[in-house]
Amino acid sequence: MDQPAARPLAHRPVQVSGQLAAGGLVVAGLAWVVRGVWEVRLARAGEPDAGPPDQGNGVHRPLNALENSYHLVTSMGDVLVFLCAALFLSWLWRLRENARALSGDAPKYLGIWVYLGWIVPVVNLWFPRGIVVDAFRAGAPGRKLPGSVDVWWGLWLIGMLSGVGIVCRDSTDQIIGRAYSEVWPLLVSDTAVVGAAVAGAFAVRAVTAVQVERLRGARAAGSQVTGVV
Template sequence: MTELIDKAGGLLPSCRPLQLSGQLAAGGLLLAGAAWIARGVWEARLALAGEPAAGPPDQGEGVHRPLNALEDSYHFVTALGGGAVVLCALLFIAWLWRVRDIARDLSGQPPKYAGLWVYLGWFVPLINLWFPRGIVVDAFRRAVPGRRQPVSVDVWWTLWVIGMLSGVGIVARDSTDEIIARAYTEVWPLLASDAAVVGAAVAGAFAVRAVTGALVERLRQAGAPQPV
């Protein structure tokens, strides 16, 4: 059986795909967090090594000096981190779609946010400050009415916004070479932003597990036989 029968005789999704999707999304978040830890370690190494006598990699007016071994390895670490973030995003959005659909099935009501915002909500300025969290909260409240949303959801989103708005974290405005130059001269803002990103990843994993667990419990209750 891939579906459960609810108390009204309707069909509800199975718990197993939701559980697997939640595990993958939480794992993707932790992987992205680990990648950002590595990034912070390399930035600290750059700060300890000090800026070379030749100056920063980007020397202005389109002139770039050859990278040393440490700078080159930082490029590699940031590229791996970017790949981890893309994988995390795909897994998280897949989980969010499933949660949104299950909440609709359980409540019998359409979601508050149109489906296109599951994607665009992360990229449209200003809207990306609250829509993604709103989609999670809306799905949770519809699926588990009367139950308070997990604290981890708010912690995750607060740290995510800090990392996003810092300009050196999740959505960096500087190029990798410019970030290397900043690591040589002002590493602490970089490390603070990295800490926010890592914290968001860990809190996000807890939020995914909490929301998934609540929906699985609700699905099982909805599919349980009525007492005689």
């Protein structure tokens, strides 16, 4: 008797998405390097006699040329980071959906957490990494998690929790004041952010490569079953 043809594996193309996400992370890291360079320039220039830009009680003095350029650098960096985030989330969604198609099991984390997991307090300390790990293990059981994933997440947490890095509630003028008074905490945080971006790019490439390999193997196995009579 003929065996029923295997259903083709439904998947979302992830290779190009992974390349774009990795590239976006590198670009965001470079933007943060430029930001750090400007903070060093501010520290070397020294605080003007008029004091910091944020005078307190809602009073801000006119900015000088260097301070204005720092505002421009941070604004451009914010745009690049936003684009990087969009590319990364697109890749993460595809990774998660492909892992579900490969394993046949429901993901551990609901799809909404692909987006909200980064901004909801407390859960943002582990949900994003958990989504990556869950998708990797579901799609490639038995494979060792790339070490770059843990390096990326560790540096990301340092940059996020430092108070001057990825998630910073201070205004740009207040950060300028910090650069004038004590630039080293800013530079340490900047280093963590850049390191997270670089490690993240390696993590995306490694995780993507494993899933692409598994998808190709699954499609090949499906083709062989389809050809069996």
